[in-house]
Amino acid sequence: MPFLHAHRLGKSFGEVRAVDGVSFEVQAGELYGLLGPNGAGKTTTISMIAGLLKPDAGEVTVDGTPFWSDPQRAKRIMGVVPQELALYEELTARENLEFWGRMAGLTPRDARQRAGELLAALSLTDRARDAVKTYSGGMKRRVNLGCALLHHPKLLLLDEPTVGIDPQARLNILEFIRGLRANGTAILYTTHYLEEAETLCQRIGIIDHGRLLAEGTLGELQERLGGDRLFVLEGDLSGAQPDAWPGFRERFRVIQQAEKQLVVAAVGQRDPSDCLKELLALPVRAENVTLKRPSLNDVFLQLTGRDLRE
């Protein structure tokens, strides 16, 4: 039984359909990534799961119980890390952790003890007595994460927890999250960083314009492109017309076509060297042809026709 089940969630704000029929499941000990550009509907989805928004349609089930049949129960077993730094910046890290621990239901003594453990785990013990407003962005992000972990949540919702911090700080946080997953926590992780989704998540859902376009492991999503490699032709491709090239559509699938670049995937299991020969024989002025492993961006590109980084 999945620990979290989002079933055909829908939410509109006036005329805008922010989330439209989104369904997915997260198992205990699984890290599920919801990948999409800004405005795709990730935060709205996570807000419905956390109980901040009531869905217009669909249902959220946490640990086998519909969320809205007993919201307090669901909230007791989940931890939420919001995208914004929702902290009392005038207070110290320890004061913040202890307060949020008490809000999660811990006794003052347990909150104090657990705050000490988390400060150590997040490498913040040395600065525990300093006001959060004096911290670097990465340290604030760590406190922001820690505030959701006081009560050992079985389900953790992370809404873009690494936004706006340097690469090293991001790596530290990602490593910490991997440790949480290993402890059996079910984790829903939203991000618009491809690398995070690729390296961190066991399964990934790709969301855009409020709809879940595809989901699966990285390998399964790559498989949608027809294998584990893509061919990239670079040069003057402004006049290229793949439909006019005899037999091209039967052998290749176009992933992206631009003035100076054409990205294609081979159809079926074929020898890469044969594919390269066929591509070099095309009636275009290709200056460079390269082979690469398909990325999530390529999957997104194929699904939406645009680059996730745009």
Next chain:
Amino acid sequence: MRRILDIGHNDLRVFFKSKTAYVWLFIVPFAFVYFMGFASRGPGDPANPRPPLLVENLDTNFLGRIFLDELGAQGMAIVDPTNRAAAERGLRIPADFTQRVLNHQQSKVEFFETEGSGAGNAAMIELRVVRALIAINSHLIEVATQHGESGLTDEAAFRAVMHAPNPVNLNAHFAGRKPVPSGFNFSLPGNLVMYLMMNLLIFGGAALAGERRNGVLRRLAVHPVRRGELVMGKIYGLMLLGAVQIAFFLAVGKFVFGVNLGANLPAVTLTLLVFAWVAGSLGVLAGSVLKAEDRVVGVCVLASLAMAALGGCWWPLEIAPDALKVIAHCLPTGWALDALHQLISFGSGFGAVVKPLAVLLVFGGVANLLAARFFRV
């Protein structure tokens, strides 16, 4: 219940991390209480003024000394000739004053204006000199009645008559209307009510808007905290802030400005706590209805100043036109001051503030309900 207390205690801790809080909770109100109290107390203490009178006592006999003591008993500060500049008027007692009085002869006591003195307290001094002279004559008659002619030369007999309780006392009160609160008796409750309303509205509203902006309220809402607990926790935090300010004001009023808080300190405290609940609820309401912090601050400053002025914090309602009194009693500030003046200035008991307290409770209940209705994360 535990979460309400936790939220309130945490909010109080956050408030006191800000230096601005200390300025507006303690320093500015202290300055205003002092300034307004000083400005509204008049040229001297109206309850017991002691105008300075220069006395040149040339009489070495006992009636000169008796006369000096009687002048003091009539509320005169006696200044000796070495300190002439301090006196507002002068009195010269002739050398043969005792001798002439005992010989049933008139004695001329000279009342004169001292150099550089104005009209200020002249009439009051003259009145008190006349009262002292009448008193001396009364003492003469009483001693002669009790001891006969021979008793008139006995200073001890005179002093015994002087210190005996008066057979008739006049107990004077203001007729028809109450006296006007003045000095620190006015400025302390006025400023306390004004700054409670101002601080709880502004700090409460702005803090709530700020927590909504940075996501703290949403974070609270994803915890197992009920909406009612959240609203009550926020109001409780503001009431704690109010309680700190109330304790500070009352301590400063009593020990620094010497305000007599009356015999009903528990009733004063209860009134102020109920008022803090009203103001805290209005603060949460303002922070719920208004979105941006700067807008909250702007609206709350205007609202609290208007309520302070119209409610009688800046001038006593006792001297205000009737229309202003009606307006004041449409506002919680007016009712709070009504109760405080009854307790502090007029010495009334708890019974006199039951009605103001009931009205404040209605204000608080309505504000609390509206705050809960419009509260949003």
